[in-house]
Amino acid sequence: MLDSGAFTFMNTGKKVNFKEYAEQYAKYVKENNIANYIELDLYNIIGIEETEELRKILINITGRKPIPVFHRSCGKEYFHKLINEFEYIAIGGIAAKNIKRSEYKYFDYFINEAHKKNVKIHALGLTSLKTIKRYKFDSVDSTTWIGGRFGDVYYYENGNIKAYRKKNSRLKSSTEANKFSLNQWIKFQKYADRYL
Numbered sequence: 001m002l003d004s005g006a007f008t009f010m011n012t013g014k015k016v017n018f019k020e021y022a023e024q025y026a027k028y029v030k031e032n033n034i035a036n037y038i039e040l041d042l043y044n045i046i047g048i049e050e051t052e053e054l055r056k057i058l059i060n061i062t063g064r065k066p067i068p069v070f071h072r073s074c075g076k077e078y079f080h081k082l083i084n085e086f087e088y089i090a091i092g093g094i095a096a097k098n099i100k101r102s103e104y105k106y107f108d109y110f111i112n113e114a115h116k117k118n119v120k121i122h123a124l125g126l127t128s129l130k131t132i133k134r135y136k137f138d139s140v141d142s143t144t145w146i147g148g149r150f151g152d153v154y155y156y157e158n159g160n161i162k163a164y165r166k167k168n169s170r171l172k173s174s175t176e177a178n179k180f181s182l183n184q185w186i187k188f189q190k191y192a193d194r195y196l
Contacts, residue, residue: 001067001122001139002034006041018042022054026061038124039066041092048074067122070110072099083113088120088138095125095142107135129160133196144185146178153177156187159195 004025022040029037040054058066069092070079082089091110093099107123114121120138127142144163147154151174152163161184 001036001038001141002029003038003124003141004040018046018050018054019057022057023061026058029058030062035064036088037062037066038090038122039068041069041071041090041124043069043071043074043092048078069124079110080113083117083119086119088122089114090122090124092124094123104131104135107131107137111136132192147181151177152181154181154184156184156191159188159191161185161188 018040025037025040028034037058039058040051042051042054055066055068065086067088067090068082068086069090070082071091071093073093079089091099091107111121115136123135123137123140125142126132126137126140127144132140144154147163151165153165154161154163
């Protein structure tokens, strides 16, 4: 699954020509035959209509539908529109904390509604093991494994993954820490694919 990188745009404040970016992204998807790719998730920046226009560009160039991203700000009706038009959708706003932990209980509704239509549902930016185990998303993603830049190193053990940070110490190489952590997260992914 390939993400467009739109979340980064929202956090950098850089000026980007989204039409050109969508065209380049779509060409990359097509050239590399990527089956599952996420649309440019720009609802909070340019609104629904313009995001849908960018989606059309993606579809026209790739010849296949992207995974659209549902945000709570789009409203429940829009969610139902998406699950009637797509085979795979994503829920955004988790990493940005637009969806608060106290609201995670609503995931069941969205997952069940999607599954009634045989639509897969992906959670963007979901790392919490408790949440992953509790809710039956078809897939999740996270960039937590790159915690080496913050001094975190992850270890997988018996179906769990934990972050370790040695107090009053610096990592010699965040790159090496991230490589190690990525391997640990891959071990967890294999566990999750099999048991969750």
